[in-house]
Amino acid sequence: MNTRIDELLAAAQAELAQANSDGELEAWRVAHLGRRSSLTLALRSIGQLPPEQRRAMGQAANAARRTLEADLDARRQTLRRRTAHAHVDVTMPGYPVRLGRLHPLTLTLRDIRRVFAPLGFRAVSGPEVEWDRYNFELLNIPAHHPARDMWDTFHVQQDARPGDLLLRTHTSPVQARVMEQVPPPVRVIVPGKVYRYENRDASHEAEFMQVEGLAVDERITMADLRGTLTYFVRAMFGPDRDLRIRASYFPFTEPSAEAEMSCHACNGSGCPVCGGSGWIEILGAGMVHPKVLADVGYDPDTYQGFAFGMGVERIAMLKYGVTDIRSFYRNDLRFLRQFG
Numbered sequence: 001m002n003t004r005i006d007e008l009l010a011a012a013q014a015e016l017a018q019a020n021s022d023g024e025l026e027a028w029r030v031a032h033l034g035r036r037s038s039l040t041l042a043l044r045s046i047g048q049l050p051p052e053q054r055r056a057m058g059q060a061a062n063a064a065r066r067t068l069e070a071d072l073d074a075r076r077q078t079l080r081r082r083t084a085h086a087h088v089d090v091t092m093p094g095y096p097v098r099l100g101r102l103h104p105l106t107l108t109l110r111d112i113r114r115v116f117a118p119l120g121f122r123a124v125s126g127p128e129v130e131w132d133r134y135n136f137e138l139l140n141i142p143a144h145h146p147a148r149d150m151w152d153t154f155h156v157q158q159d160a161r162p163g164d165l166l167l168r169t170h171t172s173p174v175q176a177r178v179m180e181q182v183p184p185p186v187r188v189i190v191p192g193k194v195y196r197y198e199n200r201d202a203s204h205e206a207e208f209m210q211v212e213g214l215a216v217d218e219r220i221t222m223a224d225l226r227g228t229l230t231y232f233v234r235a236m237f238g239p240d241r242d243l244r245i246r247a248s249y250f251p252f253t254e255p256s257a258e259a260e261m262s263c264h265a266c267n268g269s270g271c272p273v274c275g276g277s278g279w280i281e282i283l284g285a286g287m288v289h290p291k292v293l294a295d296v297g298y299d300p301d302t303y304q305g306f307a308f309g310m311g312v313e314r315i316a317m318l319k320y321g322v323t324d325i326r327s328f329y330r331n332d333l334r335f336l337r338q339f340g
């Protein structure tokens with residue numbers, strides 16, 4: 001008979017676990033604790049048992065009843081808590097939403113694009129894994145020419161042959177790619193990643209970004225280059241900046257130049273930012289070499305062009321006063337949260 005009570009108890013408990021509303025709880029109570037419930041009937045029938053079994057049976061049935069009453073209370077509490085959670089408290093303060101920020105290099109690239117767009121420069125891109133032909137040959141740097149030493153190159157395939165693949169060392173190959181595709185006039189900027197087999201230090205990365213500029217048309221002169229770059233430094237660093245151009249060498253420009261701007265930190269009087277000279281080098285530039293124009297099928301007697309290439313990290317360092325180029329790639333949130 002005790003076994004029968006245990007079975008009743010187990011069945012009632014299993015059913016209770018399925019009850020999910022006040023109505024279902026009440027139906028369960030009537031079925032398992034009510035006057036007609038199996039347990040009540042079991043208690044009533046005790047009198048028919050042999051006298052020596054009555055006491056044990058009575059105790060078991062009463063214990064089962066108390067257990068079920070306690071279970072009913074517990075289940076009621078559980079359902080109340082659940083309903084309370086389902087309730088939305090619209091007055092509760094929300095969780096703060098953490099906004100992301102733009103990387104300082106993204107901000108700088110956007111600024112550079114914004115400066116050149118109104119001058120008619122369209123932004124284009126080219127492959128980072130590049131053919132030797134575009135990175136060197138079409139830029140007037142033949143295989144085995146000593147000028148190749150200016151760019152320490154990661155080769156994807158060894159041997160300096162025009163058919164070889166490498167990681168582009170500058171954005172200049174896109175000059176040739178654009179000119180091969182479209183007839184003059186051309187006015188483009190080329191933002192993108194470049195790679196050099198170089199030791200990293202506070203001002204050098206092995207993987208960094210450049211923005212190339214190229215303008216080709218009839219009667220383009222060095223004065224156009226100078227005017228464009230002066231406009232650029234003033235738009236980026238303020239109306240008081242001056243530009244100076246010094247002779248330099250790149251195989252794909254003639255003449256070649258290095259552009260410097262008057263130091264924005266000391267206004268040209270000399271300080272640690274400009275190494276005391278008052279001037280800061282910002283990019284390489286020059287007039288597109290006639291051979292480069294001829295090799296892509298442009299007539300150098302009719303068309304001239306200027307080109308320039310700047311390091312985006314270097315511009316960002318100047319703009320934001322960053323002293324170590326490696327900070328841009330460390331993913332240190334304490335650094336990155338200062339921007340944007």
Ligand code: FA5
Nearest residue numbers: 170172204205208283284285286307308309310311314
């Ligand atoms: C060039 O790469 C030429 N292609 C630029 C050019 C384009 C000249 C068109 C004429 C016409 P250079 O190696 O100097 O030049 O690099 C250009 C700029 O890239 C530098 O002024 C500097 O700002 C940046 N740069 C160069 N090497 C590194 C480096 N390791 N890490 C970070 N920035 C660099």
